[in-house]
Amino acid sequence: MTTSNYFFRKEKLILEDSSGCISNSFLNLSKDEWYTIPNVQRNRAFARFERTDGLWKLLSDQRFYQSEEINSYNGGIQREFQAIDKRLIESGILQKIGEEQASMMGLKDVPMRVNVHQMQIVAIGAGASCQATPEGIHRDGHDYISIVFWRRENVVGGISRVYNEALECKAEFELDEAGEAILINDRIGYHEVTSFHAKDLNKAASREVFVFDWNLL
Numbered sequence: 633m634t635t636s637n638y639f640f641r642k643e644k645l646i647l648e649d650s651s652g653c654i655s656n657s658f659l660n661l662s663k664d665e666w667y668t669i670p671n672v673q674r675n676r677a678f679a680r681f682e683r684t685d686g687l688w689k690l691l692s693d694q695r696f697y698q699s700e701e702i703n704s705y706n707g708g709i710q711r712e713f714q715a716i717d718k719r720l721i722e723s724g725i726l727q728k729i730g731e732e733q734a735s736m737m738g739l740k741d742v743p744m745r746v747n748v749h750q751m752q753i754v755a756i757g758a759g760a761s762c763q764a765t766p767e768g769i770h771r772d773g774h775d776y777i778s779i780v781f782w783r784r785e786n787v788v789g790g791i792s793r794v795y796n797e798a799l800e801c802k803a804e805f806e807l808d809e810a811g812e813a814i815l816i817n818d819r820i821g822y823h824e825v826t827s828f829h830a831k832d833l834n835k836a837a838s839r840e841v842f843v844f845d846w847n848l849l
C-alpha cells in the first residue's frame with residue numbers, strides 16, 4: 633500500500649454553504665462535558681466513516697478514545713459524542729471536502745477510516761481564555777489529521793501552529809476564511825492552537841472548525 637509521507641500542507645478547500653446546512657449544524661451542538669476550562673464551553677458532534685474507492689460509509693459507533701499518552705487532557709476516557717447533524721451528513725459536503733483532502737494528501741486510492749469532529753469553542757464570560765487545544769502541543773494519535781476552519785467571531789488569538797518531531801515550530805497560521813485547512817501527517821508532526829479571547833468584551837467570542845482524523849484501514 634502506498635502511503636504519503638508529507639509533513640504538513642496549508643490548503644484552501646471549497647466550502648460553500650448556500651443551503652445553510654453547515655451554519656445550521658452548529659446551532660444545536662451538545663456541550664462537551666469533558667472540557668472544563670472556566671468560563672469557556674466546548675460544543676461538539678462527531679461522525680465516523682469508512683472510505684474506500686471514494687465511497688463514504690457512515691458508521692454508527694459514536695465512541696471516541698485517546699490514550700493518556702496521546703491526550704494529556706482527556707486521554708484514558710471513553711468519550712461518546714452526539715452525531716453530526718443528519719442534514720449535513722446527507723448533504724455530502726463533509727465527504728466532498730474529505731475527498732479533496734485525500735487527493736491533496738496523496739491518499740486518493742488508500743482505504744481509510746475517517747473521524748470527523750465538529751467543534752465550537754465559546755467564551756461564556758468576559759475575559760475568558762479559550763483553549764482550543766487544552767492538551768497543549770500534541771499529536772492526535774492518527775495517521776493523518778486536518779483542521780478545516782469554518783468560522784470565528786470576535787476572536788483575538790487562536791493561532792494554529794505546526795511543530796516537527798523535535799517540537800520546533802515550523803509554521804503558524806491564523807485561520808480566518810471558511811475552508812482554510814491545515815493537513816498534518818500526525819506520525820511526523822505535532823500541533824496546537826494558541827488561546828484566544830474576545831476582542832469586544834461585551835460580545836460572545838467563538839471559533840468553529842472541523843477536524844478530520846485519517847486512519848489507514
Ligand SMILES: [Fe+2]
Pocket residue numbers: 765770771772823
Ligand atoms: Fe489535535
